[in-house]
Amino acid sequence: MTADLPRDRDASMVRARNVGLDIAGNSMPILDGVSLDIAYGDFVALVGPSGSGKTTFLNVIAGMQKFTRGTVEVRGAPPQKGRRDMSYALARDALLPWRTAQANIELALQIRGVPRQERRVRARAALERVGLTDSAGQFRSQLSQGMRQRVALARAFVTEPDILLLDEPFAALDAQTRILMQQQLLELLGQFSGTVLMVTHDIAEAITLADRIIVFSRRPAQVLRAYDVDFPRPRDAAELRADPGFGVLFESIWNDIVGQMSSDGQTQGDRAALEGALQ
Amino acid sequence: MTTQARGQSKRSLSTPGRGTAQLAVWLIRLAVVGAFIGLWQLAVSEKWVEPLFVGTPGAVLREFVKQFSTDTVTIHLGTTVYETLVGFVIAVVSGFVAGVILSRIALLRMAMTPLITAANSLPRIALAPLFAIWFGLGPEAKIALVVSFVFFVMLTTTVAAFTQPNADSDLLSATLGTSAWQHVVFFQLPAAIPTLFAGLELSLIYSYLGAVSGEILAGQSGLGVLLTIYANAFEIDKFLAVLLLLVIVSTLSVQLIRLLTAPLTRWHRMESATAGDS
Numbered sequence: 001m002t003a004d005l006p007r008d009r010d011a012s013m014v015r016a017r018n019v020g021l022d023i024a025g026n027s028m029p030i031l032d033g034v035s036l037d038i039a040y041g042d043f044v045a046l047v048g049p050s051g052s053g054k055t056t057f058l059n060v061i062a063g064m065q066k067f068t069r070g071t072v073e074v075r076g077a078p079p080q081k082g083r084r085d086m087s088y089a090l091a092r093d094a095l096l097p098w099r100t101a102q103a104n105i106e107l108a109l110q111i112r113g114v115p116r117q118e119r120r121v122r123a124r125a126a127l128e129r130v131g132l133t134d135s136a137g138q139f140r141s142q143l144s145q146g147m148r149q150r151v152a153l154a155r156a157f158v159t160e161p162d163i164l165l166l167d168e169p170f171a172a173l174d175a176q177t178r179i180l181m182q183q184q185l186l187e188l189l190g191q192f193s194g195t196v197l198m199v200t201h202d203i204a205e206a207i208t209l210a211d212r213i214i215v216f217s218r219r220p221a222q223v224l225r226a227y228d229v230d231f232p233r234p235r236d237a238a239e240l241r242a243d244p245g246f247g248v249l250f251e252s253i254w255n256d257i258v259g260q261m262s263s264d265g266q267t268q269g270d271r272a273a274l275e276g277a278l279q
Numbered sequence: 280m281t282t283q284a285r286g287q288s289k290r291s292l293s294t295p296g297r298g299t300a301q302l303a304v305w306l307i308r309l310a311v312v313g314a315f316i317g318l319w320q321l322a323v324s325e326k327w328v329e330p331l332f333v334g335t336p337g338a339v340l341r342e343f344v345k346q347f348s349t350d351t352v353t354i355h356l357g358t359t360v361y362e363t364l365v366g367f368v369i370a371v372v373s374g375f376v377a378g379v380i381l382s383r384i385a386l387l388r389m390a391m392t393p394l395i396t397a398a399n400s401l402p403r404i405a406l407a408p409l410f411a412i413w414f415g416l417g418p419e420a421k422i423a424l425v426v427s428f429v430f431f432v433m434l435t436t437t438v439a440a441f442t443q444p445n446a447d448s449d450l451l452s453a454t455l456g457t458s459a460w461q462h463v464v465f466f467q468l469p470a471a472i473p474t475l476f477a478g479l480e481l482s483l484i485y486s487y488l489g490a491v492s493g494e495i496l497a498g499q500s501g502l503g504v505l506l507t508i509y510a511n512a513f514e515i516d517k518f519l520a521v522l523l524l525l526v527i528v529s530t531l532s533v534q535l536i537r538l539l540t541a542p543l544t545r546w547h548r549m550e551s552a553t554a555g556d557s
Contacts, residue, residue: 005316005450064454082453082455082456087454090451090454092448094450094451097546097550098469098472099469110465111455111457139549139550140550141549141553142549248485
């Protein structure tokens with residue numbers, strides 16, 4: 001189905017022009033003129049204040065959220081739910097409790113009608129890539145939170161997508177596990193040539209993983225600023241934090257986001273809440 | 280991380296001393312049964328109660344063995360089991376089908392819910408005389424009573440099983456681009472299985488209740504009829520022996536259902552065992 005679509009570095013994966021989402025009976029839109037280009041092979045992170053519509057925009061691209069203005073093209077076509085060349089990893093792992101780790105990964109293939117034998121082989125390989133070979137037969141209740149999220153990642157990768165959407169994939173994890181998971185994702189990306197679009201509220205995570213960071217304004221969302229992240233790959237999630245460039249970039253993005261809060265005359269309390277949320 | 284994670288992964292089902300706990304559980308069970316029988320025997324021997332009214336453990340056991348070696352009990356048992364199983368199958372199938380229809384069509388469900396509640400809150404045993412008029416004193420009247428008991432049990436559990444909210448897996452299903460049919464097969468049906476099986480077990484218990492109470496009220500054959508005869512004749516030991524048989528048969532059939540459904544609900548028991556653990 002997607003075999004003939006271009007995969008060279010400059011091929012357009014996502015093209016958004018003045019995307020708006022108005023809510024009936026509410027004068028403030030959720031999205032208000034978002035324009036964005038993502039090419040094949042890009043890793044783009046969306047950051048912004050809480051409630052700024054980042055996930056809504058991700059869902060627009062996934063074809064799960066309608067929009068009211070502008071145009072969106074995914075590989076030249078309107079967004080469509082369940083595209084075979086797209087995977088979406090949710091904030092919560094959403095593993096099916098009645099399926100083993102391996103069967104959860106196979107689910108994505110099963111729905112695409114992949115034959116049983118091939119499913120098994122590919123799911124095994126995906127489990128191995130996230131280091132969970134020994135947990136293949138375990139149910140969700142037997143897996144730690146970090147392991148569940150790794151299974152969810154394996155489920156997203158197993159279909160060999162060209163475009164991977166990540167909605168705060170590590171938000172439910174504790175700080176240490178999150179950094180370990182970021183490292184895991186960096187390693188997975190070593191064998192992945194497609195596009196990643198990730199929503200996160202964690203600036204450090206965005207810098208660690210992405211090639212480009214798009215800062216959303218507060219609602220109604222527009223693109224406030226875009227940053228290129230030039231750290232060479234392969235990256236190390238823990239070491240990168242010690243790089244002076246990391247701190248500079250962090251500070252700059254931080255000020256963008258906090259500026260969005262305080263320019264509206266918001267109180268110190270909101271600032272403190274945001275700082276808490278960003279830790 | 281891997282070593283630590285693997286350590287965690289084995290946490291749920293292999294707590295140390297599990298065998299010891301199992302032994303203790305069985306000891307407690309035997310002790311409770313033993314204490315009950317001992318107290319019963321003591322109460323009779325010490326003349327705290329009149330054996331004419333409560334029987335004695337030894338006499339009940341003797342009657343149990345004696346009755347089981349004749350055809351009388353097996354014929355009555357056959358009638359009761361027949362009524363129970365036929366009623367169970369009719370009610371479970373029809374209740375399930377009706378439940379699936381109601382869970383798929385929200386409008387119909389909203390319209391029917393108060394009517395179902397009304398029908399379900401009626402003490403169905405009150406219908407027994409009516410069924411006796413319609414179907415006579417044979418098994419058909421008891422089967423009708425069983426169906427009137429069990430249909431609603433299965434209907435309500437089926438509706439509950441298929442309408443439970445599953446926000447996360449619904450979202451996952453949407454992102455994977457499942458067809459309507461795939462959504463049922465891969466998401467809704469497996470999620471409904473534990474509730475459906477619990478409904479099945481409850482249905483079997485209510486089936487025995489319907490059959491035996493129908494027989495007690497009006498009938499020619501069945502363990503309920505036998506119970507009535509013995510009670511009226513003040514044959515308490517025989518009465519209790521029949522009761523013992525009823526307990527054994529119904530418990531065994533419920534255990535059989537559990538055994539057959541256990542492999543499909545293993546995940547659910549594990550979820551429950553580790554609930555609030557993550």
